[in-house]
Amino acid sequence: MPPSEAAAGSETVRSRPPAIAAVGVTKRFPGVIANADVDFHVDVGEVHTILGENGAGKSTLAAMLCGLYRPDEGTVVRDGSPLRLRSPRDGLAHGIGMVHQHFRLVDRFTVAENIILGDPTQPWLIDPEAVEDEVAAIGERFGLPVDPHARIGDLTVGQRQRVEIVKVLYRGADVLLLDEPTAVLTPPEVEALFVTVRAMVAEGKAVVFISHKLGEVMSVSDRVTVMRNGHVTGEVATANTSQRELAELMVGRSVVLETRRGTTSGEVGLSAAGLVVRDDDQVALDHVDLDVNQGEIVGIAGVAGNGQRRLARALAGIETPAEGTVVIGGVDVTGRGALAARRAGLAFVPEDRLGTGLVPGLSLTDNMLLTRRRAFFVDRKTARADAEQAIVEYEIKAPGTEAEARVLSGGNAQKVLLARELAEVGEPGGPQVVIVSSPTRGLDVGAAEFVRGLLHEARERGAAVLVISEDLDEVRSLADRIAVLYRGRIALEGPADELRLDEIGMAMAGVDPAEVR
Amino acid sequence: MNDTTFVLTLAASVAAAVPIALAALGELLSERSGVLNLGVEGMMLIGAVTAFQAGDASGNLWVALAVGAAAGAVFSLIHAFLCVTLRANQIVSGLALVIFGTGVSTFIGKSIEGEPLDTDFVPTRWGALADLPLVGPVLFDQDPMMYITIVLAAVIAFYLNRTRAGLALRAVGESPATADSVGVAVALQRYVHVMIGGLLAGAGGAYLVLGQVPAWSQDGTTAGVGWIALALVVFASWKPMRVLLGAFLFGFARRANFWLQGEGVDIPAEFLSMLPYLLTIIVLVVWGSRDLQRRVGAPAALGIPYIRDER
Incomplete structure (x- = not known):
């Protein structure tokens, strides 16, 4: 996307409040400040990456956005109104769904059973068959083919991730937080995921993508918020930046990604x-x-x-x-x-x-x-x-x-x-x-x-x-x-x-x- | 072959299945939530001795049963607290429950050792149905507890497989972290189902004195029924209807000696009293291998305390 278009795009969406935003949030854990006065927002129809090293505070920020943690200071704002989320379930009720790096799936359950587990809107008498059509429809819409009858234990890692995404979509999430989703995927699976991500934003969803891989960040996101040591060090549109600039924001100094080769004795x-x-x-x-x-x-x-x-x-x-x-x-x-x-x-x-x-x-x-x-x-x-x-x-x-x-x-x-x-x-x-x-x-x-x-x-x-x-x-x-x-x-x-x-x-x-x- | 003895043995087997089935169904619920409770024998002893005392005092059968069941539930609370809240080793805690239960019941039962109880369950005759050959005495001339037990097994099967609450329970036993992440209260689920386990074991123990031998005897009342129940859950692959079927089988095994003796086959009584412990050893062998556990259908998180990953 040329820079002019990116600017015009953000201009038009800026007229409505962001899908979700963190305003001045701080989160402390014993001995560390995981997030210090962090500002972050994602607009509707946008992929926004939180980039940072391990321990920079990315996951903590996401956890506060989805209701897993409560901020010590600051607020989470959804569509312009402040939220006090008490749990991830509460977050889901507000249309915010997180896909964790470590999947939260029961191996011995079927895909459909996993999707309805913990869903308070399900009837007292469960009916997995009724869920299956909807799962198939969601899969179709977003390019997430999953077999609702399959047992999780029989699925590949990539398929399990799809189940996780379908799960939050089924529950009606409009804001999706994906925590390092590509860490477990093969390159072709990463491509398929990106297709899904684009299909989701095209339908007006907001996607928060958490990553430390620069190449992916550049190719999938519209904007990037960079974090280091719990602080935001920059927010840039991908159209106006480079991998090198992002890397510097991320580590606070320029890095040499050098490759050295050895010489073997042949023994x-x-x-x-x-x-x-x-x-x-x-x-x-x-x-x-x-x-x-x-x-x-x-x-x-x-x-x-x-x-x-x-x-x-x-x-x-x-x-x-x-x-x-x-x-x-x-x-x-x-x-x-x-x-x-x-x-x-x-x-x-x-x-x-x-x-x-x-x-x-x-x-x-x-x-x-x-x-x-x-x-x-x-x-x-x-x-x-x-x-x-x-x-x-x-x-x-x-x-x-x-x-x-x-x-x-x-x-x-x-x-x-x-x-x-x-x-x-x-x-x-x-x-x-x-x-x-x-x-x-x-x-x-x-x-x-x-x-x-x-x-x-x-x-x-x-x-x-x-x-x-x-x-x-x-x-x-x-x-x-x-x-x-x-x-x-x-x-x-x-x-x-x-x-x-x-x-x-x-x-x-x-x-x-x-x-x- | 002596037909009458055989039919009588079968009828007695069905009655003998009741306490085994009750205790095993309770243990099944506890284990489906991920908590192994080896203390079934102890909880049954407590249920039996308190039911005897309550029956003696009140003269009311149902009061006695309720007291026995409640005592079992309260007693199982110890296990729930140790294993869920304090995350103690479930095997050790369960065994402690057996030893403690034996001690407490001996103490409470001292004054009534060998005394008879006049309050007991009597079979309901289903009119003409009870006169049918074979099925009459076996199915239509039993006390109400047998029918309640059968209905209970079906209800539990339905609860586990078809209800939202049952799905949550199974998730807790398979993957508590997953259940927790979707808002299922893991500790509460475990407390509740361990206590239902205690309740049913207590009821099973109560039935031993109220429905089978209306007397209290420290050594003879439970005679290893708790251990059989424990083994049965494993042999039934944690499925309620299979537990019921298995209970009838084990019930028959416990009563078969009457019939076999009539047939001239003499199995030493010592061998039969060995059976519960032998079964338990076989089951513990299964427990020794995670892999084998998985294959026989054990809940994946069985025996593992849940610690929430805070960060």
């Missing part, structure tokens, strides 16, 4: 051959072959739940594969357990940081001790020194070395874990192979950059690094080679610089790239 550090992992009758991993060379980062891309977790566990020796072998640093460690894998030179950062990675009830020092070579007596003194050093070097926000790991935020727990696992990587006698799952999930941009730097450093020290992540941008910027996991199989593999985005996207969605070509 295989980590090798999996014909790896099969089964869950009863289902196949979690289906004959996975994978080699990671020393001095190289291989990225595993894919939508969540396509076998990433099981691959990491099988490679790290936590799980015994039904078939196939795992070789670490030339030693066959298949089925010999996690200790054998570590002895062969593995450092492992699991997806589940507090639980699998760190013991929540132990202090930082004791957590550091866990992967030490086992002697009969523990050497707490050096471990404490290591923990102290890690706190300084990694800028870990922790009350001290004796604090329990459970008190750490996700990002800080990740740093502790990385400090423990990566400290001796590449050194003689230290780990030569690193497996990292979701390295930067939940981290702010600064911390994520720091973590990526650590992984690059590990590669430069000659380690074979395997990064498993659902964030495709991250995989593409980190990895030298990319493999796409789909339903437990490697659907596509190749050098990061040669694979096209659409190829990767199709492989993630289960489309055979060869068919399309």
Whole structure:
């Protein structure tokens, strides 16, 4: 849209009050001000994005708009009149519906049952059949095909999201808040979602889109409100801005989105051959072959739940594969357990940081001790020194070395874990192979950059690094080679610089790239 | 084959099914809300002993039944408070309820141990229908509680599957976070259904003294009926009508020895009294595996305290 048109468009809608607005809202949580004097408004027929890093206050703002939280100060205004929302249900009654990042659906219920659950307008005697026609009609109107009879447990993530959207539309919402809706979708599913979003605004709905992905924000929204540390740092029309400007507003400084590539020695550090992992009758991993060379980062891309977790566990020796072998640093460690894998030179950062990675009830020092070579007596003194050093070097926000790991935020727990696992990587006698799952999930941009730097450093020290992540941008910027996991199989593999985005996207969605070509 | 003994055994089986079915239907509701209550045996003991005392004092059958049921409900409140409000381990709390219930009922029942009760349920004869061969004595010569139980099972099935409230209850047992997010009061639902569970277990216990053996005996009154009820819920895949059917089956198993002895088959009484506990062990094996639980149809959030994710 040319800038002139955008200006004219906002001119005409400005004559009526915004569909929903937050006026000077402040929300405090113990120890943090999540939103400080925030102003925000969305007009009818507009897609307005709230952009910001993790922890910038986006979700808190959305939660106040939909009735989940009550603002400590300020008001929420709907169509010109102030609202005091007591609950999300109350919000829905005022036509405000939120689609959460984590779906609120009952797996064992059908689509229709989920849609009527908690709807106070349903008759005492439920009649799912009566709902089905309306669900189908909504699906038709907004390009959201869903089968009302299907059980949620049988649906893909993209389909479940559609159910969530249909649910709020069924309840008559005119203002839709979508909290990071694309985080769980494949590129084709993202496109389909955007088509739906446009169909909704064309019908006069107002859509609030929450995201931290600049490309998407530019392509789907009319206006963007940028947040940082609970404050609004800018409000711009997408027609008048650039990704670079948005990025600067978001992080408060200019960021370099650089890509570095490594040089490999060609020596295989980590090798999996014909790896099969089964869950009863289902196949979690289906004959996975994978080699990671020393001095190289291989990225595993894919939508969540396509076998990433099981691959990491099988490679790290936590799980015994039904078939196939795992070789670490030339030693066959298949089925010999996690200790054998570590002895062969593995450092492992699991997806589940507090639980699998760190013991929540132990202090930082004791957590550091866990992967030490086992002697009969523990050497707490050096471990404490290591923990102290890690706190300084990694800028870990922790009350001290004796604090329990459970008190750490996700990002800080990740740093502790990385400090423990990566400290001796590449050194003689230290780990030569690193497996990292979701390295930067939940981290702010600064911390994520720091973590990526650590992984690059590990590669430069000659380690074979395997990064498993659902964030495709991250995989593409980190990895030298990319493999796409789909339903437990490697659907596509190749050098990061040669694979096209659409190829990767199709492989993630289960489309055979060869068919399309 | 001795026909009369067989028919009498069948008729007795149907009556024996009543307390099992009542307790199991109550437990089913509790478990459908996500709260496992292993304390059924304890709640039944409390129901039985209080019903006996109330029956003795008032001479009114229905008053006795109501007192037993109410006592069971009040007693189950302990479990609801521990498990829903304090989020205690449900297995531990349930077992504590059994032990506590045994202790309390022994104390209350001390003065009446072995005494007979003159207030008890009498079968209603449905005129000529009761004279029909086989079905007559089995179906049309029973006390009112049997008919109430059958209706109750149907009502519960209807409530669960067809009403808005039933949908909310099932959602609480499957995914409390989802239910909470759409405005269902998770804790309230759990309290209410744990207490209905206690109410029905209490009524089942009351029926043991009011309808079966009109006497109180610490060891003999419940004799593991609570444990059978608990196992039955699992075997019935948390479905009310299957619970009813299963109760008749278990009722028959409990009465079959009369008939079998007449047929010359001698099963040691010790074996039969072992049965409830054996079933419970089998059920606990099922509980040991989340995967198996899912496949037999257990509510997904069964046994898991709900903690609202505040931020």
